[in-house]
Ligand SMILES: Cc1cc2nc3c(=O)[nH]c(=O)nc-3n(C[C@H](O)[C@H](O)[C@H](O)COP(=O)(O)OP(=O)(O)OC[C@H]3O[C@@H](n4cnc5c(N)ncnc54)[C@H](O)[C@@H]3O)c2cc1C
């Protein structure tokens with residue numbers, strides 16, 4: 001069988017195919033796994049709901065890219081609409097639009113998983129070595145960092161706080177700044193131009209524009225993966241029926257969608273599927289500088305700080321990064337309207353944005369959010385903002401304002417519904433007058449994790465240490481949904497590494 | 511199977527009843543004509559959205575007014591590609607927002623949002639934005655996000671905010687592709703960390 005990426009124009013009639021392994025989802029997890037399995041000579045079919053875009057398709061206009069390449073046309077949010085959920089939907093998954101920041105899983109997290117979730121002996125280093133070589137993951141030179149990111153090194157330097165240059169999966173990056181709308185020069189080593197190409201070269205078939213509706217289970221086996229073709233602008237599946245009968249099925253649909261697919265298939269693992277969903281909830285602050293920052297240009301993230309990653313056993317830690325500011329997402333992030341919004345947006349070239357990403361899932365009482373199904377089968381994320389997160393939001397907001405003030409901004413503001421504006425450190429006490437939590441300020445997530453937690457204890461985990469879904473012999477889960485907690489670093493490299501390790505485990509089941 | 515019955519707005523039966531009764535005896539929705547045929551909204555919900563968009567982006571100075579860049583039509587087109595369940599909830603939200611009866615009960619205002627003057631409309635939006643009721647904050651957030659996104663995603667607005675728009679990487683790549691076709695080395699690992707080819711975004715003097 002020769003490999004290919006097929007789409008809605010190829011898949012015009014119903015199909016019923018067999019194969020060794022059928023992987024649902026072509027993102028960070030699915031792509032790395034597909035390449036490894038295909039290289040072993042296995043017959044692999046990857047099914048992806050999103051469209052296959054190449055650099056020639058990228059107009060770099062958010063109005064084109066966001067609806068085309070993000071889940072729910074970039075309108076996805078938590079059930080109470082308080083949290084904006086950015087998640088990718090195309091061949092390559094979220095990697096097509098992610099910001100390329102790469103970290104290995106921190107030792108502190110691996111130790112926590114061993115101690116609390118029984119994930120012992122997880123040696124990801126050889127797998128990280130392999131994916132770092134394939135994706136050219138290297139430190140981005142500080143000299144090439146844009147002014148938006150230099151706020152972190154400048155501010156942290158003045159405050160005596162830790163900061164460092166970040167690693168990125170890029171090769172021949174033009175430092176454009178357009179990672180979130182598709183890399184125009186194929187500099188980003190996204191899955192669509194790396195592992196998925198390897199998979200196709202080794203014979204894998206990638207079916208794009210196909211939404212998998214459910215796994216068909218008989219006894220303890222998945223007997224079919226059932227989906228339907230969806231033309232790119234369609235609201236709902238509108239084309240041919242796709243039936244794949246694999247020896248082994250893999251759910252790589254990512255957090256939120258992956259658990260939803262299991263729930264639609266009647267697989268809830270005793271009520272655990274969808275639970276413990278983590279999102280690195282993000283709060284932001286903005287600062288205005290006299291000089292131009294041009295936050296829309298330059299590698300989106302190149303400098304970060306883990307000064308507050310570990311705040312002790314009773315507090316939620318967070319890490320700090322910059323955010324690129326393209327107009328549409330910036331406008332969505334601001335809470336105001338009318339002339340006030342025009343004025344704020346009018347300062348765009350002079351703005352810097354910082355993000356504090358809270359490390360959820362580590363406190364014993366923090367079980368994150370829950371994914372359930374809406375009446376129409378879409379995932380619904382219920383993510384309550386509990387007091388320990390509010391405290392982290394408050395602390396993170398203060399740290400970001402300090403960095404911005406230390407780096408010489410003219411004014412820094414919170415993302416509250418009525419923003420707090422500060423020009424000096426002594427105004428920071430006003431932060432106590434503000435409320436933190438849902439609908440009090442903007443909250444985002446671009447890092448969805450969990451919902452199919454890996455663990456040793458069958459009564460607490462959805463998949464075992466080998467990624468096998470408990471109770472179904474030939475079903476595996478290989479994506480960000482298996483993470484039992486959040487990571488405290490951007491998740492892509494952890495998922496690439498886990499998927500690389502999973503190749504042998506899944507192959508052994510064929 | 512755990513089926514959540516919660517909707518985007520959590521309006522429930524009472525909210526739906528208020529919407530159903532909303533028009534009786536009170537001032538109706540003031541209708542607006544769309545500049546092209548509607549594909550997801552109906553005339554009434556479109557009119558509420560267009561009126562709301564006009565207050566999110568009222569124009570002024572270099573800023574065009576929302577209708578000048580067809581914000582409500584753009585949102586309508588986007589909604590035609592979204593799940594019908596989500597569109598239904600959004601329509602409900604628009605009707606609730608405009609609703610005169612709810613306005614009468616909660617704010618002592620017996621008129622629809624669309625029938626108020628601009629200053630009153632701004633005050634209404636402001637009250638939803640800061641409302642004690644999470645439901646109102648949700649509606650504000652959802653509607654504002656759609657309108658602000660569609661407006662600032664319009665290239666016609668870029669000049670007003672000093673965004674030069676994306677550089678022309680397509681021509682650059684066409685040149686590179688042509689060079690590679692003629693035998694030049696494709697960009698490879700050897701120049702990965704070499705920053706010479708990287709056009710570092712201008713670091714203005716005094717910038718952070
Ligand atoms: C804007 C943005 C910026 C980010 N920046 C970074 C960053 O700088 N560094 C970093 O480490 N991480 C970043 N991330 C997060 C990172 O990209 C993700 O965590 C990672 O890609 C998740 O991998 P995954 O395999 O779990 O899912 P994904 O990569 O999201 O892939 C899942 C795929 O499955 C498909 N799918 C789901 N359900 C179905 C179904 N039923 N049928 C068919 N297909 C289905 C989806 O369409 C999707 O394409 C960012 C994410 C976003 C959205």
Ligand code: SF4
Pocket residue numbers: 100170172173174175176177178179180182183184185186187188298299300
């Ligand atoms: S910053 Fe680099 S990797 Fe990102 S889109 Fe631009 S050229 Fe591509």
